[in-house]
Amino acid sequence: MRWKKMKSKLIVLILILIIGSAVFVSAQDRADALLEYKKGNYNKAVEICLSEIERMPRNMDSYVVLGWTYIKTGKYQEALDAGLSALKISRYDTRIIETVGEAYYYLGKNLDALKYFEEYTVLAPTGDRIELAYFFMGEIFIRLGEYHHADIAFTTAVYHFPNSARWWSRLGYSREMAEDWKYSLEAYEKALQLNSSYTEAARGRGRVKAKLGSG
Numbered sequence: 001m002r003w004k005k006m007k008s009k010l011i012v013l014i015l016i017l018i019i020g021s022a023v024f025v026s027a028q029d030r031a032d033a034l035l036e037y038k039k040g041n042y043n044k045a046v047e048i049c050l051s052e053i054e055r056m057p058r059n060m061d062s063y064v065v066l067g068w069t070y071i072k073t074g075k076y077q078e079a080l081d082a083g084l085s086a087l088k089i090s091r092y093d094t095r096i097i098e099t100v101g102e103a104y105y106y107l108g109k110n111l112d113a114l115k116y117f118e119e120y121t122v123l124a125p126t127g128d129r130i131e132l133a134y135f136f137m138g139e140i141f142i143r144l145g146e147y148h149h150a151d152i153a154f155t156t157a158v159y160h161f162p163n164s165a166r167w168w169s170r171l172g173y174s175r176e177m178a179e180d181w182k183y184s185l186e187a188y189e190k191a192l193q194l195n196s197s198y199t200e201a202a203r204g205r206g207r208v209k210a211k212l213g214s215g
Contacts, residue, residue, distance in 0.1 A: 033065045037072070045069045058089050060096070067099035071106070079103040094124040098133055110140045131160035135167060142174055150174035165195035172204050181211045 033048040049066035052059055063086035070079035080103035086096045101116035117133045117140075124130060138153035154171035161167065172187030185208045191201035 033062065037065055037069050042069050042073050060086060060090050060093050063089075064093075064095045064099070067096065067103070071099065071102050074106075076103045076106040080107065092123060094120055094127055095129075097123065098127070098129045101133065101136065105136050105140065110143055114140050131157050134160065135170075138170060138174060142170075142177070147174050147178035151178060151180070163194060165191040165198045165201060168194065169198060169201040169204060172201065172208070176204060176208055181208050184208045185212065 033045050033052070036042075036045040036048060045065060046069050049062040049069070052062040053066070056062070063082055067079050067083050067086070070076070070082060079099060083096050083100035083103060086093065087100065090096070097116050098120045101113050101120060104110075104113035104116060114137060117137045120127065120133045121130065121137075127133075134153045134157035138150045138157060141147070141150035141153055151171065151174045154167060154174055158164070158167050158171060168187050168191035172184045172191060175181075175184035175187060178184075185205060188201045188205040188208060191198055192205065195201070
């Protein structure tokens with residue numbers, strides 16, 4: 001009787017160790033995919049993500065890293081396909097929503113991209129990629145010729161991330177296109193404060209100064 005009890009306890013212990021090991025391996029796979037992505041080993045990151053999705057089809061973390069990796073490597077259709085598949089599992093995962101917006105943006109599908117970026121800003125107003133969402137919205141509005149909307153989007157982007165000369169320059173450009181010369185000049189000047197050799201901002205400043213008669 002005593003041996004039977006010990007045997008039962010031993011079996012339970014072995015099962016716990018097996019399950020714990022499986023959970024540990026799964027966690028390691030997720031961490032490795034993100035690590036490989038951060039290290040620039042994109043093929044490896046994709047391989048890990050796809051393997052994990054095959055084992056655990058509802059694993060959103062793997063879809064997130066997979067989408068980021070596809071975007072990083074210019075595989076925008078693959079990123080979109082993966083993102084839309086992920087949204088069928090978890091419709092309001094904001095990480096996936098933002099990635100789908102980026103995929104549509106790079107594929108040139110402006111209105112689709114705008115829809116997802118706007119949804120991201122509503123669902124995650126302080127999200128990790130909020131500044132990127134507004135930046136992409138600004139670029140889309142420029143594509144659409146809606147320069148006042150672009151101004152608002154870029155202004156919000158630089159509010160969240162004020163240290164990008166490129167973003168300030170794009171804000172300056174949107175204001176220039178809206179013929180808001182004074183505030184366009186301010187944005188270009190800010191860009192050049194951050195990067196004095198930023199050619200796009202320097203040219204923009206020159207154009208605006210000419211319009212203001214102070215060139």
